[in-house]
Amino acid sequence: MKLVTTPIEIQAYAHDYRAKGATIGLVPTMGWFHEGHLSLMRKAGTMTDKLIVSLFVNPMQFGPSEDLDKYPYDLDRDCRLAEEVGVDLLYAAEKAVMYPEEFATTVHVKGLTSGLCGGSRPGHFDGVTTVVAKLFNQTLPHIAVFGEKDFQQLAVIRKMVTDLDFPVEIIAHPIVREESGLAMSSRNTYLQDDEMAAALSLSKGIALAKDLVKSDRNVTVKLVIDGVSRNILSHRECEIDYVEIVDKTTLRPCTQITTASVLVLAVKINKRIRLIDNSLMIEG
Amino acid sequence: MKLVTTPIEIQAYAHDYRAKGATIGLVPTMGWFHEGHLSLMRKAGTMTDKLIVSLFVNPMQFGPSEDLDKYPYDLDRDCRLAEEVGVDLLYAAEKAVMYPEEFATTVHVKGLTSGLCGGSRPGHFDGVTTVVAKLFNQTLPHIAVFGEKDFQQLAVIRKMVTDLDFPVEIIAHPIVREESGLAMSSRNTYLQDDEMAAALSLSKGIALAKDLVKSDRNVTVKLVIDGVSRNILSHRECEIDYVEIVDKTTLRPCTQITTASVLVLAVKINKRIRLIDNSLMIEG
Numbered sequence: 001m002k003l004v005t006t007p008i009e010i011q012a013y014a015h016d017y018r019a020k021g022a023t024i025g026l027v028p029t030m031g032w033f034h035e036g037h038l039s040l041m042r043k044a045g046t047m048t049d050k051l052i053v054s055l056f057v058n059p060m061q062f063g064p065s066e067d068l069d070k071y072p073y074d075l076d077r078d079c080r081l082a083e084e085v086g087v088d089l090l091y092a093a094e095k096a097v098m099y100p101e102e103f104a105t106t107v108h109v110k111g112l113t114s115g116l117c118g119g120s121r122p123g124h125f126d127g128v129t130t131v132v133a134k135l136f137n138q139t140l141p142h143i144a145v146f147g148e149k150d151f152q153q154l155a156v157i158r159k160m161v162t163d164l165d166f167p168v169e170i171i172a173h174p175i176v177r178e179e180s181g182l183a184m185s186s187r188n189t190y191l192q193d194d195e196m197a198a199a200l201s202l203s204k205g206i207a208l209a210k211d212l213v214k215s216d217r218n219v220t221v222k223l224v225i226d227g228v229s230r231n232i233l234s235h236r237e238c239e240i241d242y243v244e245i246v247d248k249t250t251l252r253p254c255t256q257i258t259t260a261s262v263l264v265l266a267v268k269i270n271k272r273i274r275l276i277d278n279s280l281m282i283e284g
Numbered sequence: 285m286k287l288v289t290t291p292i293e294i295q296a297y298a299h300d301y302r303a304k305g306a307t308i309g310l311v312p313t314m315g316w317f318h319e320g321h322l323s324l325m326r327k328a329g330t331m332t333d334k335l336i337v338s339l340f341v342n343p344m345q346f347g348p349s350e351d352l353d354k355y356p357y358d359l360d361r362d363c364r365l366a367e368e369v370g371v372d373l374l375y376a377a378e379k380a381v382m383y384p385e386e387f388a389t390t391v392h393v394k395g396l397t398s399g400l401c402g403g404s405r406p407g408h409f410d411g412v413t414t415v416v417a418k419l420f421n422q423t424l425p426h427i428a429v430f431g432e433k434d435f436q437q438l439a440v441i442r443k444m445v446t447d448l449d450f451p452v453e454i455i456a457h458p459i460v461r462e463e464s465g466l467a468m469s470s471r472n473t474y475l476q477d478d479e480m481a482a483a484l485s486l487s488k489g490i491a492l493a494k495d496l497v498k499s500d501r502n503v504t505v506k507l508v509i510d511g512v513s514r515n516i517l518s519h520r521e522c523e524i525d526y527v528e529i530v531d532k533t534t535l536r537p538c539t540q541i542t543t544a545s546v547l548v549l550a551v552k553i554n555k556r557i558r559l560i561d562n563s564l565m566i567e568g
Contacts, residue, residue, distance in 0.1 A: 104393050105391065137448055
């Protein structure tokens with residue numbers, strides 16, 4: 001596995017791969033790999049000849065009061081894990097080469113970015129779409145694999161790719177969970193033992209919601225949201241950012257539950273750790 | 285020469301060219317070709333194996349009170365002219381395929397876009413950068429050639445390409461002028477005979493400014509701007525949008541005249557026709 005750190009180097013590799021007729025898969029990450037990341041890498045690896053994983057804790061997608069400074073980072077550890085799953089190129093760029101001082105360009109997707117995480121994290125998705133546009137142009141992938149855990153992110157990136165005609169196929173990968181049900185996240189590393197029950201209220205909320213829908217296909221959206229919210233708030237550590245049932249493509253609130261309905265959750269644990277999770281209400 | 289009209293078709297051609305190892309040159313235009321366009325095409329043609337010219341009167345870069353509806357258009361005429369200069373693919377997309385109803389993405393460059401044409405045409409450069417990003421992704425060019433007549437546009441596009449790491453080299457081509465000195469523009473077609481003297485006040489202003497600098501290398505910016513402005517306003521048809529001397533890279537106003545200083549002009553003739561022109565103050 002090669003480790004590269006500048007846009008110029010990675011673009012040279014990408015051009016070279018393409019000149020040789022190789023297909024390129026990209027998995028964009030912020031590092032601190034867990035099984036969720038590794039499964040995205042394995043998927044991209046089976047679909048393409050050359051597998052590029054980017055590792056960049058993108059400051060542009062963090063708000064001023066967010067956890068940029070304490071976001072977990074260990075390049076040696078991530079190199080080892082990436083090598084084990086067969087990554088060809090690990091691309092770990094420095095902030096200074098990604099955003100030189102006079103950096104001035106933003107990619108903005110309107111509509112899809114206004115609610116949910118976009119509502120509580122203003123500017124977050126501009127940071128995401130801008131860095132993903134850069135990564136696409138730097139790594140020239142045929143496919144890029146994103147996890148469904150960041151459900152809104154996936155919808156926003158698909159929209160950007162469609163609108164700007166990026167020659168990249170976006171592949172979604174299902175959420176990978178701990179045995180406990182907890183959705184894997186680099187931010188889980190912040191959780192202390194006594195916060196685990198609160199953290200599990202998200203996946204338990206999803207299970208409850210699915211049970212409600214299974215037992216009554218005509219259950220109202222309000223009843224499901226109220227049930228899930230009560231469950232989460234029974235943990236005094238939890239503060240709800242949002243609990244909503246939205247259409248999987250438009251992200252607009254559903255008026256009734258259909259096969260396109262997704263329960264999306266964001267919960268803050270002890271005002272320190274913001275966790276998200278989501279699930280289709282009726283699995284196909 | 286082939287004529288294609290959809291993003292899917294053009295991207296397929298571009299992928300095919302690249303797979304065969306051919307280099308691609310792009311000249312983005314809004315059509316109604318004149319010698320300025322044709323010289324951009326010839327330049328791109330000599331530098332690459334395959335020459336793509338896009339022809340799209342981009343509604344996103346026109347303000348509500350601008351000349352979108354009357355912008356000159358004649359596809360047959362433009363096809364003939366493009367074929368004569370050796371264009372391989374003329375790409376004339378419809379608005380409906382470039383901006384489907386649910387289109388939601390914008391590329392924005394801050395700073396460079398705030399003054400000059402950006403000041404008098406709010407949103408104009410968002411339209412330019414967004415459509416150029418789309419055209420790059422649709423046509424996958426190695427180089428793209430832009431005219432220096434749209435001086436601010438060129439600076440803004442260079443900035444977008446640098447910031448978003450587009451794998452495209454931007455080539456600038458000098459302004460092509462009529463024998464009279466008038467910078468070639470599709471909008472010159474709006475000019476009536478009795479408006480020609482007023483239209484020539486832009487290129488004459490440039491000549492005057494250069495003379496002033498030649499006769500006194502330490503002439504002040506204010507004196508040059510005042511001289512040029514007075515000259516323009518001696519034509520009662522003329523209204524000045526801006527007359528400024530700016531740094532060629534930052535577009536910030538110069539405090540003194542150097543080899544990096546560019547005189548930029550925008551003048552409205554009879555409130556109907558907005559013309560622009562520019563020139564380095566000291567030609568290298």
